[in-house]
Amino acid sequence: MIPELGHFALILALVVALVQGSVPFVGAARGHRGWMELARTGALAQLILVGFAFFALMYAYVTSDFTVVNVVANSHSAKPLLYKIAGVWGNHEGSMVLWVLILSVFGAAVALFGGNLPPTLRARVLAVQAWIATGFLAFTLFTSNPFLRVFPPPSDGRSLNPLLQDPGLAFHPPMLYMGYVGFSMAFSFAIAALIEGRVDAAWARWVRPWTLAAWCFLTGGIALGAWWAYYELGWGGWWFWDPVENVSFMPWLMGTALLHSAIVVEKRDALKAWTILLAILTFSLSLIGTFVVRSGLLSSVHAFANDPERGLFILLLLCITIGGSLLLFAWRAPALKSGGLFAPVSREGGLMLNNLLLTVACATVFLGTLYPLFLEAFNGAKVSVGPPFYNKTFVPVMAPLIAAMATGPFLTWKRADLSGVIGRLKVALAAPPAAVILALYRQGGPVLSVIAVGLAAWLFVGALSEWAVRVKLFRAPIAESVRRARSLPRAAHGMTLAHAGLAIAIAGMTAAASWKAEEVRIMHPGESVDLAGYTYRFEGVNSVLGPNYTSDMATFTVTRGRRFVARLTPEKRLYTVQNMPTTEAAIHTTGLADLYTVIGDADGSGGWTVRIFHEPMVPWIWAGALIMILGGAVSLTDRRLRIGAPVRQRKSPAGAAVRA
């Protein structure tokens, strides 16, 4: 019964979306207040309906209702509860319901907290949200219905892919979707602004928190995915420039650009058309990401689905959304009045450079990801583009961006004094040589990696320098600095944190990619191997029984010189229901490096294939990502962002009397 109710709720939600997408538009054009308010009711109704459908599906999973096809395909009665719940979104159909749920959450948030938006703008934004919801609800209901039944029900499910029975990966899709769908808010605002014909500071101040929240979640989702690949897949790598990874990275790049250009719109009323275009492109890339992952079009390490019919539907959705919005942009953007002038060396100029470089970087990733597709369409050749391509194209574009990032926060609006900026960065200028010398001493090369580490150091100290200058650190008494720090807008702290976090992450990425050490060999119990100063002693392998798997668990004792460091227990598991093996790496982190061990197959005569990695500075990647997210979160708490539109203070006699 419950799945049927869930199904019905989804159908109702589609109807509501259709109404919410049409009536408020007419109302906004005619100034009809009641019809505009319908948008708010519609958004809330959608949330309730889609929420109900989502929880109906979750109920089916938690009670292991095997009359529902989706549950049969993706669950099993022996699965732990957390993964039964995660199984709701660990498959195509369920993840679409999650997508629409998050879409309706954001829509409802605008309905509830958008009180001080101009009513016409709010109505139009919610209407555009409803259009997106219509498209995806239709897709779900017509091609990916999670509530299909099967009679008679099988005795048990076919279980979730053991690779996905993992806490990191359980939260990876929700976080990613919060990011992707969060950018739909920026998109809706952009389309609404285009239709309205007006982009102003209030609009930018409204778009920023949503974009910032979406960006935080997307950063978290990407980092979680990379971290999961790192510890689960057993290859010691965390990023493979795989199409599925790239399609999550591209919206991140454009979203970062959007965040920064929205600042210019808010502060200087300039770059309006460009910001609108960025909002459209960011969400379009999120949609393209959905298409690529679900259509089976590109061969990838972790492709989601292999179904052309669904792919065609999404392609249609993409064409209508992206084509329509770009058309609207071409038609209406000239109506947006351009804003203030600025000199090339200025904060606006710096932010424009940021945008340019990020966009070009995104374009290189886009090319590398989709080129195989185009080539196959044209001459049937099947190709793949691997990491060397991205190292040669993406990295050289990002390098100048990192270099400029340290100076950016120092630049003033309209016109900046570059020599003065460099003067304030004196301390930061000492950082790259120090880092380069350290890297050369410890590692000796390669040249590009050493330079990259120098750049990361430059950015890190530069970001901190800016903060130090603002609170007059070391130039005024501590109490004064603390007072200044307290009264700084939160967004300033957020910026420092985010930029510093990026620097840490880049240092980690460079070191991990350049100075990784690996040992692959057959080992017998009692043997030892040395790697990067650590000694790994192979103690042996035991058979262990888990809840739904059997495992060969190896034990390694790791020492450094005489000092005991860790005992590592990598496993090779066999999940019984699916007869699927997985590798569970054992990782010990020293904060500066990861000691990574993997056990392979037995060779039949007492030896085991063993793989040991020494991964320098990998923990810094995760730490850097966390600090970036923290920076974004801190920025979100900035009081200025809570005020939607500037409220004119009306001085009334009664008010004055009360105040006095």
Next chain:
Amino acid sequence: MTRKRRRLYMVLAGMLLLGGAVALVLAALEENLNYFYSPADLNTAPPGRPIRLGGLVEEGSVQRKDDGLTVTFRITDLAESVPVTYKGILPDLFREGQSVITEGTLGPDGTFVAREVLAKHDENYMPPEVVDALKKSGQWRGGGAAAQ
């Protein structure tokens, strides 16, 4: 400067950057495109260049060498088969009869020396390239394995 001139400079800067990126991309693409070959058309592959070879792992062909780490097996599209050697730990889903894609170079003696062996994350999933290779060799046996 006037608005128009500023806009002109911005556009020029953007195009310069884009042009530079395109140059980088084209240069990088030349060397880094890995073409995919099935066993049937492997003889058209350029020797010495990194390529991808995919198909099914031939039943009964997996053998471990004496040093324990090197593995030899044959990849087949059910019409022709190619010997492959690989040194390292094989991925979890590598199994005889399952589809696999390898990256490496074709050796002078006709053996494919694999640097990487990629087996997919799900036993029901078959990479589209392998599906096409099987179709070409006339041995494709229906859509069960390809659908999710």
